[in-house]
Amino acid sequence: MTILKAIIVDDEEFARSSLFFLLQQNCPDIEITGIARSVAEAKDIIANHPIDLIFLDIAMPGGNGFELIPEAQKQHAAVIFTTAYDQYALRAIKANALDYLLKPIDIDELKIAVEKVTQHLRLFQNKHETDERISNLANSLGSRSEIKKLTLPYGQGFKMIDVDDIIYIEADSNYSIVHLNNENKITVSKILREFEEILPNEQFVRIHKSSIINLNHLKEYNSKNGLQVFLNNGESMNISRRRASDFFEKIKLFTKASSDH
Structure with a gap:
């Protein structure tokens, strides 16, 4: 079993600790190598450790989660977004076929999201495609305009x-x-x-x-x-x-x- 190295990025202490506990209890192929309370802390962890997966909160005081995207792309790390209910954010995430967890996080949904991401990382390894989907999401959320691009599962990858x-x-x-x-x-x-x-x-x-x-x-x-x-x-x-x-x-x-x- 290949172990994927992951970090948790969230400004809320309860959200960080509860997700860490759920992952330890239910996802044996995920190793948490760092927990960050802010974008700045996360950048420091990513700069000093190899990362396969980031559990990323979107809205955080002192820095938007999307500021981490360039660092994530350098390591071609997958991203699972963790967010409180935000109708527009969820629309944009779904439009780009990216994985997300809605707070409070459900155990079964966590297992499904982790399994989807790990399968994609192991089987397809289409790094450019994932980067483009995340970039599209960042652009959509940055402008808060209507969804302009759609990512559709297609064959062994995605078509934009x-x-x-x-x-x-x-x-x-x-x-x-x-x-x-x-x-x-x-x-x-x-x-x-x-x-x-x-x-x-x-x-x-x-x-x-x-x-x-x-x-x-x-x-x-x-x-x-x-x-x-x-x-x-x-x-x-x-x-x-x-x-x-x-x-x-x-x-x-x-x-x-x-x-x-």
Whole structure:
């Protein structure tokens, strides 16, 4: 069993000690080589010890957790973010397919997150890819703007796409098929609800239990054969009755926002 060296970075004493205890009791392949109360302390530990994994709090007094990213990237260390509930932060983390633990940390969620990260480190070793995902997250949280890029599990790694390139997403059992404007499509192991939580709310609308469309790619809609949308790629799709009022409300807001710009 390969032991991964990890550090915990959190300004809250209870959060540090409880995570340390949970890791010792439940994750035998993780060795905690340092515990830091601040970004400055963490930088010193990273500079003097080889690190495979960082449990990183995002919001800390005296320094944002993202200040550690350049140091983490130098050692190609994986990162599991630990955060209190912050809706935007969670959206950005999920959009970049990065691992996180929501405080207070659940034992089973901790085990799952550690297993995912250790498997990725051991099997794929795609360092550039992880670095880019973390950089995208830092940029998103720095600007607090809408999510612009999405990281999708693909084959033995991840594919990064621009949100604007998505035409629509269709459900396929426990999977979703993402259709892009270059006629490519990607099948990912996410359900539509997960995309609803991540994608910009005013740009994307769920028109059916099995489909979400990007309003930027909407060409027209009419009710000649039941309520339908027609997309720029030539495809047409039905709008379910229960989704119709939400669709028209989104159209109204989207049109207003477009005219304001």
